[in-house]
Amino acid sequence: ERRILAVANQKGGVGKTTTAVNLGTALAAVGKKVLLIDLDAQGNASTGLGIYAEDREFTSYHVMIGETDLASSILPTTVKGMDICPASEDLSGADLDLADMPRRAHLLADALAAGKNPVQNNYDYIMIDCPPSLSMVTINAMVASSGIIVPLQCEFYALEGLSQLIKTVRRVKATLNPALDIQGVVLTMYDSRNNLSAQVADDVREYLGDVVYETKIPRNVKISEAPSHGKPALLYDYSCAGSQAYIHLASELLRREHDA
Amino acid sequence: ERRILAVANQKGGVGKTTTAVNLGTALAAVGKKVLLIDLDAQGNASTGLGIYAEDREFTSYHVMIGETDLASSILPTTVKGMDICPASEDLSGADLDLADMPRRAHLLADALAAGKNPVQNNYDYIMIDCPPSLSMVTINAMVASSGIIVPLQCEFYALEGLSQLIKTVRRVKATLNPALDIQGVVLTMYDSRNNLSAQVADDVREYLGDVVYETKIPRNVKISEAPSHGKPALLYDYSCAGSQAYIHLASELLRREHDA
Numbered sequence: 072e073r074r075i076l077a078v079a080n081q082k083g084g085v086g087k088t089t090t091a092v093n094l095g096t097a098l099a100a101v102g103k104k105v106l107l108i109d110l111d112a113q114g115n116a117s118t119g120l121g122i123y124a125e126d127r128e129f130t131s132y133h134v135m136i137g138e139t140d141l142a143s144s145i146l147p148t149t150v151k152g153m154d155i156c157p158a159s160e161d162l163s164g165a166d167l168d169l170a171d172m173p174r175r176a177h178l179l180a181d182a183l184a185a186g187k188n189p190v191q192n193n194y195d196y197i198m199i200d201c202p203p204s205l206s207m208v209t210i211n212a213m214v215a216s217s218g219i220i221v222p223l224q225c226e227f228y229a230l231e232g233l234s235q236l237i238k239t240v241r242r243v244k245a246t247l248n249p250a251l252d253i254q255g256v257v258l259t260m261y262d263s264r265n266n267l268s269a270q271v272a273d274d275v276r277e278y279l280g281d282v283v284y285e286t287k288i289p290r291n292v293k294i295s296e297a298p299s300h301g302k303p304a305l306l307y308d309y310s311c312a313g314s315q316a317y318i319h320l321a322s323e324l325l326r327r328e329h330d331a
Numbered sequence: 332e333r334r335i336l337a338v339a340n341q342k343g344g345v346g347k348t349t350t351a352v353n354l355g356t357a358l359a360a361v362g363k364k365v366l367l368i369d370l371d372a373q374g375n376a377s378t379g380l381g382i383y384a385e386d387r388e389f390t391s392y393h394v395m396i397g398e399t400d401l402a403s404s405i406l407p408t409t410v411k412g413m414d415i416c417p418a419s420e421d422l423s424g425a426d427l428d429l430a431d432m433p434r435r436a437h438l439l440a441d442a443l444a445a446g447k448n449p450v451q452n453n454y455d456y457i458m459i460d461c462p463p464s465l466s467m468v469t470i471n472a473m474v475a476s477s478g479i480i481v482p483l484q485c486e487f488y489a490l491e492g493l494s495q496l497i498k499t500v501r502r503v504k505a506t507l508n509p510a511l512d513i514q515g516v517v518l519t520m521y522d523s524r525n526n527l528s529a530q531v532a533d534d535v536r537e538y539l540g541d542v543v544y545e546t547k548i549p550r551n552v553k554i555s556e557a558p559s560h561g562k563p564a565l566l567y568d569y570s571c572a573g574s575q576a577y578i579h580l581a582s583e584l585l586r587r588e589h590d591a
């Protein structure tokens with residue numbers, strides 16, 4: 072059963088890239104074949120996996136506007152079993168560039184399914200790292216996906232955008248992709264020393280119930296150091312609290328998938 | 332001398348809203364008349380100043396598409412001497428809505444200067460809180476401004492987007508607003524206990540020199556607690572390290588303006 076998961080939240084800096092990179096790595100570590108699609112113009116996921124700007128010939132932008140097929144853009148990463156379709160700065164103007172294209176909301180979904188040997192058949196999990204907006208690029212990710220993983224920072228401002236995100240998911244499900252659901256909400260940068268984290272966690276579990284993963288990702292400096300070495304936290308420091316939390320999250324995700 | 336400052340950085344979660352709200356409050360505290368314009372669809376600056384969604388009749392979106400004039404959208408805030416033009420969720424679709432409008436990059440600048448008694452004449456400082464993207468909404472803020480304040484989180488991923496931001500500012504300065512310059516870069520969420528913060532701070536000062544403010548904003552839980560009370564940190568806890576840092580930043584900003 073192939074799974075395409077969009078990692079999305081229009082609130083900035085909540086841990087989308089960190090979750091896509093590290094959860095993807097944990098799934099690859101247990102033998103799943105993983106593709107990461109970087110849809111953020113900043114290209115943090117590409118850099119965090121050791122793919123520097125000069126190595127990115129074809130990117131997710133070129134794929135969406137139809138200049139190249141998806142297979143030609145895919146590169147191996149520093150993680151065995153995980154490939155990437157890298158991002159480029161062109162994505163920041165994508166909303167206008169895609170506006171006049173036919174099937175503009177389906178460009179990514181079509182690219183994943185195109186041809187005699189569709190790219191999506193070559194992977195067990197496809198993770199899509201989204202930019203911090205509800206733009207046409209993020210809509211493309213939602214249309215291409217069967218589930219959404221929502222990283223949620225344990226902060227007051229981060230709670231505020233949740234209802235707008237859920238509204239958008241409902242709208243995409245009703246009009247563009249009936250298979251879409253929120254696969255799970257993962258609490259990130261959880262700091263057990265301050266009340267705010269616990270308060271936000273309680274509010275979210277009350278509001279969303281079982282959709283929220285048991286696993287909380289703690290605030291852990293090793294996680295933020297790893298990208299400067301072009302590696303996910305799991306390769307940079309396997310035993311740190313952050314890496315262990317992403318390993319737990321992967322097993323919780325697999326259990327949910329199995330039970331579904 | 333009236334100053335319009337855009338608080339911008341396409342990297343998410345770096346402290347744009349926190350800086351616009353608290354620096355604005357610190358300027359109001361020393362007697363400056365301040366207007367905050369919230370251009371982010373999440374509306375965090377509006378909420379952080381106690382303006383809840385149901386109180387926002389006309390918003391920055393309505394102003395930009397020409398449905399209302401700027402003066403009709405302005406509300407007082409919990410801070411004496413600071414008004415706000417609030418945001419709404421409609422902004423998330425703004426790039427497409429503005430695409431066909433004439434002078435689409437100048438809509439905000441025109442609204443600020445419109446009429447016999449232009450709104451911009453009623454304030455000493457106008458701070459514009461931008462969304463985490465280089466979209467047409469952020470371009471509007473850059474075209475309307477005389478300076479840009481760039482909050483920069485002391486993290487590796489945050490450094491990555493800096494060159495793209497500087498490139499965009501140069502392009503806007505060359506084609507749309509010759510008066511535009513980077514007024515300053517402010518280091519945020521600085522954590523003196525970890526090396527990463529110090530390393531990023533050194534890298535940025537080496538790359539940008541004096542553009543970087545001396546004042547660093549420390550990571551401080553009071554800052555992230557304040558928005559849940561609808562108040563800026565300066566009103567929530569005046570003596571905490573975070574509030575004091577924003578007061579220092581305001582005096583450093585005023586000194587730069589005076590010397591300029």
Ligand SMILES: Nc1ncnc2c1ncn2[C@@H]1O[C@H](COP(=O)(O)OP(=O)(O)OP(=O)(O)O)[C@@H](O)[C@H]1O
Nearest residue numbers: 083084085086087088089203289290291295343486
């Ligand atoms: N659990 C954690 N502990 C410590 N730092 C973290 C953690 N998760 C993420 N970070 C750091 O916080 C910052 C924001 O995370 P990240 O870039 O993954 O968020 P994002 O949602 O992808 O941001 P954007 O909205 O800009 O795409 C990064 O510098 C990252 O290294």
Ligand SMILES: Nc1ncnc2c1ncn2[C@@H]1O[C@H](COP(=O)(O)OP(=O)(O)OP(=O)(O)O)[C@@H](O)[C@H]1O
Nearest residue numbers: 083226343344345346347348349463549550551555
């Ligand atoms: N100095 C600080 N210490 C502790 N927490 C902070 C600090 N500055 C900001 N925060 C918190 O970090 C989070 C991100 O800050 P903020 O929302 O201001 O960033 P932003 O750049 O406006 O985000 P976005 O890109 O989503 O607009 C918020 O929850 C805020 O309360």
Ligand SMILES: [Mg+2]
Nearest residue numbers: 087088111115
């Ligand atoms: Mg990201």
Ligand SMILES: [Mg+2]
Nearest residue numbers: 347348371375
């Ligand atoms: Mg903000």
